[in-house]
Amino acid sequence: MADQSRGFVRALGAATGHVLASLRWLGTRLVAPLRTGDGPNEFRLSSVETHTTTIDGDTGWAHRPPATLRCPECGDEILQADSSAPIDCPRCRVDLPADRFTDLDLLALTCPVCRSGMQYGRRHPEFGVPEWANCPNCQYHWEFKHSY
Structure with a gap:
């Protein structure tokens, strides 16, 4: 037993x-x-279900979210994934340098975290570029850093 x-x-x-x-x-x-994996905060609570702010965000033009622009020749949409990338139209092959960004119509900014469309705007009329962008889905936030 x-x-x-x-x-x-x-x-x-x-x-x-x-x-x-x-x-x-x-x-x-x-x-x-x-988990974010870096920094003092171990979690990134940025899903829609949490309804909270996130620690994700960037500052500066070099970290600007991907932009969708209107082609000046054919009117097609051009994705500029990075602020320093050339602006090249996949349809008509217009190829512009990155600094021509302000010459084109901005159609959208895309959140680099969740790929949703972002809300964006300008605070000062003398700037021809967006100065902030916020993702309504995951609360990622980007700011254009400049001196006044």
């Missing part, structure tokens, strides 16, 4: 260990999408 009790205790211990390992694995999988 003692051998049966020891066998049962061993089996119960193994099952408990397996359940705990499974719960640990599940917890890691659930938390993983929320």
